[in-house]
Amino acid sequence: MSWFTICRTTASLVPVTTDFDAENAEFLTLLHAAMRSVRREAGERLGRARTTPGQFRMLRALAHSDGPQRPSALAGMLDVAPRSVTSKVDDAEAAGLVRRLPDPTDRRATLVELTEAGRQTLAQVAAERETSAGTLLARLGEDDRHELLRLLRAVAGEADQVSGRAHRP
Numbered sequence: 001m002s003w004f005t006i007c008r009t010t011a012s013l014v015p016v017t018t019d020f021d022a023e024n025a026e027f028l029t030l031l032h033a034a035m036r037s038v039r040r041e042a043g044e045r046l047g048r049a050r051t052t053p054g055q056f057r058m059l060r061a062l063a064h065s066d067g068p069q070r071p072s073a074l075a076g077m078l079d080v081a082p083r084s085v086t087s088k089v090d091d092a093e094a095a096g097l098v099r100r101l102p103d104p105t106d107r108r109a110t111l112v113e114l115t116e117a118g119r120q121t122l123a124q125v126a127a128e129r130e131t132s133a134g135t136l137l138a139r140l141g142e143d144d145r146h147e148l149l150r151l152l153r154a155v156a157g158e159a160d161q162v163s164g165r166a167h168r169p
Contacts, residue, residue: 041132050095051121054080058088059097059118068101068111097121 042053051059061077062069071089075082089112092098097118103109114122137145 037136041136042129051097051125052091054078054084055088055092055097056122056125058085058092059114059122062098062112062114063119063122068113070103070109070111074112092118 057078058074061074065073065077069077071085072082074089075085078085089098089100093100095117097115098112099115101111101113103111137148140148
């Protein structure tokens with residue numbers, strides 16, 4: 001427990017449970033349960049598309065970038081170590097989702113580009129992702145869905161952001 005008090009009779013530390021502690025614990029428990037549901041859905045969805053969560057993030061980063069990217073730039077976009085991007089690119093290239101190209105400005109470097117198969121995989125996963133999110137959110141009424149999203153934005157520190165756009169209630 002994070003809160004302790006000294007018990008006057010024994011002079012030892014005794015955990016003091018407060019409503020705030022119970023709320024913290026319940027918040028984390030529920031957040032983990034919700035994330036397990038999302039991961040389970042995502043695992044099924046990505047498995048059907050024959051890709052992994054890390055690969056999917058990389059493909060999405062490539063799709064949202066201005067053309068082919070160096071692996072080091074991808075690592076920065078994904079906030080991962082460059083060596084982990086190398087293995088993701090290797091696997092995605094073997095699956096035909098990306099291709100490596102020589103960098104025209106530096107003959108020692110390579111660029112990574114999304115292939116048509118990679119674009120199709122992204123489209124397939126996006127369609128299934130929308131269905132999956134809809135399934136999870138269908139458990140709530142419209143007002144509750146809006147409130148959940150508002151609260152999640154606040155907890156995530158993005159109360160004024162919605163997918164990079166200013167939020168308008």
